[in-house]
Amino acid sequence: MFIQTESTPNPATLKFLPGQTVLDAGTADFPSAEGAASSPLAQRLFAVKGVCGVFFGSDFVTITKDDATDWDHVKPAVLGAIMEHFQSGEPVMAGEAASGHAEHDGEDGEIVNQIKELLDSRVRPAVAQDGGDITFHGFERGVVYLHMQGACAGCPSSTLTLKMGIENLLRHYIPEVTEVRPVAV
Structure with a gap:
């Protein structure tokens, strides 16, 4: 191997x-x-x-x-x-791996679905190449909360990635998004 x-x-x-x-x-x-x-x-x-x-x-x-x-x-x-x-020959996981995004119930369901779609299609593949993942945690009053994992957690350039990259992308495609913030879970 x-x-x-x-x-x-x-x-x-x-x-x-x-x-x-x-x-x-x-x-x-x-x-x-x-x-x-x-x-x-x-x-x-x-x-x-x-x-x-x-x-x-x-x-x-x-x-x-x-x-x-x-x-x-x-x-x-x-x-x-x-x-x-x-x-x-042991399994990597004894149970199921996490699917990624947090569930969201509420009136912003369509916006949240758009956010998750953009994260899945544009953001997550790019950060996976760097050894990490970014998942949806919540959406409230225009603010998207994201959870950074793997290499993204604690990375010196994560704030720049979050603000200049992901925030600009989401704001461009979804006018209801005003800001992106990291959360620790």
């Missing part, structure tokens, strides 16, 4: 491509080891000293390390953990 690695815009995060499907559908975000019980792979990765975040996409694993640890020390152990997991 050959696992490729790619840098991301977030210096604390690397993207690992195992050359096979990681998740059949959706994404899975584990910002801490405490929430990793539903994933044998995430548990294995959090056992690596210095790993502080794990994110799964369709064909990649994104790892975030803590500031005190150097990639030269973490990367070989992460590569080993990923290889060991896929050779073990």
Whole structure:
């Protein structure tokens, strides 16, 4: 098994491509080891000293390390953990992966559907290439709330991406959108 690695815009995060499907559908975000019980792979990765975040996409694993640890020390152990997991035959997830967007009930249903469609068609594929995901969290009085995951969470350029990229895109296509804000879940 050959696992490729790619840098991301977030210096604390690397993207690992195992050359096979990681998740059949959706994404899975584990910002801490405490929430990793539903994933044998995430548990294995959090056992690596210095790993502080794990994110799964369709064909990649994104790892975030803590500031005190150097990639030269973490990367070989992460590569080993990923290889060991896929050779073990264990599932990546014990349950279902998250579909992504939060549900929204209310009078803005048509606007929310347009927001989700633009996120799915224009935004999420681009940020997945950088090892992350951005999902809809809510819409209230013209403000779109988005949840940033994987390499996007804590990335130095995430504010610029959110404000200059996503906000401008949504405002262009949906006049009811006035602002985009990140949320922590």
